[in-house]
Structure formats: C-alpha cells, structure tokens
Amino acid sequence: MSTNMKRRIFLKGSMAASALGVAVGAGLLAPRAVLASWSKEAFTAKELPAAMNALFGSDQAEESGEIKIKAPDIAENGAVVPITVSTDMAGVESIAIVASNNPVPLIANFVMGEGGQGFVSTHIKMGKSGDVVALVKAGGKIYSAKKGVKVTIGGCGG
Amino acid sequence: MANNSIKIRAQLKDNEITVKALMTHPMESGTRKDSKTGELVPAHYIQEVKCEVAGKNVMTAYWNGGVSKNPYLSFKFAGANKGDMFKLTWVDNKGESDSEEATIS
Numbered sequence: 001m002s003t004n005m006k007r008r009i010f011l012k013g014s015m016a017a018s019a020l021g022v023a024v025g026a027g028l029l030a031p032r033a034v035l036a037s038w039s040k041e042a043f044t045a046k047e048l049p050a051a052m053n054a055l056f057g058s059d060q061a062e063e064s065g066e067i068k069i070k071a072p073d074i075a076e077n078g079a080v081v082p083i084t085v086s087t088d089m090a091g092v093e094s095i096a097i098v099a100s101n102n103p104v105p106l107i108a109n110f111v112m113g114e115g116g117q118g119f120v121s122t123h124i125k126m127g128k129s130g131d132v133v134a135l136v137k138a139g140g141k142i143y144s145a146k147k148g149v150k151v152t153i154g155g156c157g158g
Numbered sequence: 159m160a161n162n163s164i165k166i167r168a169q170l171k172d173n174e175i176t177v178k179a180l181m182t183h184p185m186e187s188g189t190r191k192d193s194k195t196g197e198l199v200p201a202h203y204i205q206e207v208k209c210e211v212a213g214k215n216v217m218t219a220y221w222n223g224g225v226s227k228n229p230y231l232s233f234k235f236a237g238a239n240k241g242d243m244f245k246l247t248w249v250d251n252k253g254e255s256d257s258e259e260a261t262i263s
Contacts, residue, residue, distance in 0.1 A: 037220075038205045038206050038220045039220070043205075043220065043221075043222040044222070079226060079227070080226045080227075081226075082230075084232075099224065102224055103189055104187075104189075104222060104223075104224060106222070106224075107221070107222060107224030107225060108219060108220065108221045108222075108224070108225055109219070109220045110217060110218075110219045110220075110233060111217065111218045111219070111220070112216075112217055112235075113209075113214065113215035113216045113217050113218065113235070114214050114215065114216055114235075114237055115216055115235040115236040115237030115238070116216060116217055116233075116234075116235050117174060117233075117234040117235055117236060119232075119233055119234040120219075120231075120232065120233045121230070121231070121232035121233070122219075122225060122226075122229065122230055122231050122232070123225065123226035123229065123230045124224055124225055124226060125187070125223075125224050125225070125226055
C-alpha cells in the first residue's frame with residue numbers, strides 16, 4: 001500500500017462528521033469501496049448495473065437536475081464524441097461517464113482528490129445512438145443524469 | 159530525448175485551476191477488427207491517469223478503451239497557486255507509462 005493511499009484512509013477516517021468516515025472507522029466498508037483503483041470488473045462489464053455494483057457497491061442512483069451534461073445532439077463521428085459533465089454539488093467525490101448502448105457501457109471514472117471540483121471533460125467513442133449517462137458520487141450518494149446523443153457513424157469498430 | 163506524447167495546460171483563474179491535457183495513445187478497445195486481416199486488434203488503452211500537484215493527488219481518472227484515441231482530458235481543482243508544478247502520469251493495460259509536468263500559469 002502506498003503512502004498516498006494510507007494518507008487517504010487516514011483523511012477519510014478522520015472526517016468524524018461524515019458518515020463515510022464513521023463507516024470506515026468502524027470497519028463497515030470493504031476496503032475495495034474506499035481505496036480507488038482500476039476495477040476490471042467495472043471497466044469490462046457488459047451491463048451498467050454490474051459496472052455500478054463493482055464501482056459503487058450499488059446499482060442505484062438518484063436522478064438529479066444539478067448535473068449538466070454537455071454533448072452534441074447529433075455526433076457525426078462516433079469515434080470522437082466530446083462530453084463535459086459539470087455540477088455545483090458540494091463534496092463531489094467522483095464523476096463517471098457511461099455510453100448506455102456501448103458494448104462496455106462504463107467508459108471513465110474521474111476520482112477527485114484534494115480540491116477537486118465538479119467538472120470533467122473528455123472525448124468518448126459511441127458505437128451507436130443512445131444515452132450518455134453521468135454518475136456523480138457526492139457526499140457518499142450516487143446521482144445520475146442523462147442526455148441522448150444520435151450517432152450517424154459508429155466509433156466502435158466501424 | 160524530447161518527449162512530447164503529453165501536452166498540458168494548467169491555468170489559474172478565480173481560485174480554480176483548469177487543466178487541459180492531450181495524450182498520444184492508440185486507445186484500442188480490443189473489440190475493433192483490423193480492416194485488412196479481419197482479426198481483432200488487441201486491447202491497448204490507458205487505464206489510469208494520475209494528476210498531482212506538489213506530490214498531492216488532485217484527480218485520478220480510470221479509463222477503458224471507450225475513451226477516444228489520443229485522449230483529451232480536462233478538469234478543475236482548487237488549492238494550488240501560480241508557479242506550482244502540475245504532474246500528469248498515465249499507465250496503460252500493457253504496463254507502459256508516461257508522465258509530463260507543467261507549471262500552473
């Protein structure tokens with residue numbers, strides 16, 4: 001375990017007021033849910049609920065109007081679809097980007113460190129038209145928002 | 159040897175640092191077929207992008223082959239100053255890695 005990870009545990013454990021901190025302190029959460037690392041289970045899952053379970057330990061998310069997804073209504077090139085997710089929610093821990101109709105729906109999870117703000121932007125591949133879903137973890141809860149993107153030329157194999 | 163596979167810009171404005179980065183990487187998902195041979199092109203993609211300022215982690219991105227070729231990444235964080243050194247390191251599924259630093263301007 002790296003020094004950095006130990007520090008993260010210490011920091012989280014020391015947040016006595018937060019439910020997560022208490023849960024970690026009491027040993028209620030499996031380390032997997034706290035210590036971030038690349039999850040093969042999540043990033044190769046063919047169904048979103050399986051990916052969410054691997055990532056968050058739950059496949060439930062609350063829809064939120066506080067998450068904004070900026071994406072084209074029509075993507076002419078599915079190989080490069082610009083996606084920006086932003087939110088003013090407090091305590092954003094992570095932001096995940098999902099293309100619902102891709103063979104592997106989960107594409108990216110951005111885990112915030114010290115001073116992290118609710119803003120990420122990247123380019124993704126979309127095999128066909130469908131919803132782009134943003135999953136924001138804030139204050140230990142998972143929130144979601146979606147936006148439909150029509151793809152005219154797919155970007156997963158072509 | 160000059161290494162320019164990562165380009166970074168980190169700018170401070172209104173107490174927030176906006177990072178924009180471009181990486182050079184094929185980002186093969188492993189599901190694409192070679193148009194000539196008809197065989198699957200093996201997966202080769204960045205799995206982890208670590209972003210640090212002065213040794214403290216500000217953001218880590220976890221990816222698979224669903225991120226576009228030559229990935230673009232932008233995000234924001236607070237708590238650093240002009241002149242601080244920002245460092246980005248990526249590691250891919252073959253264990254290859256690269257990193258680059260940029261001064262926050």
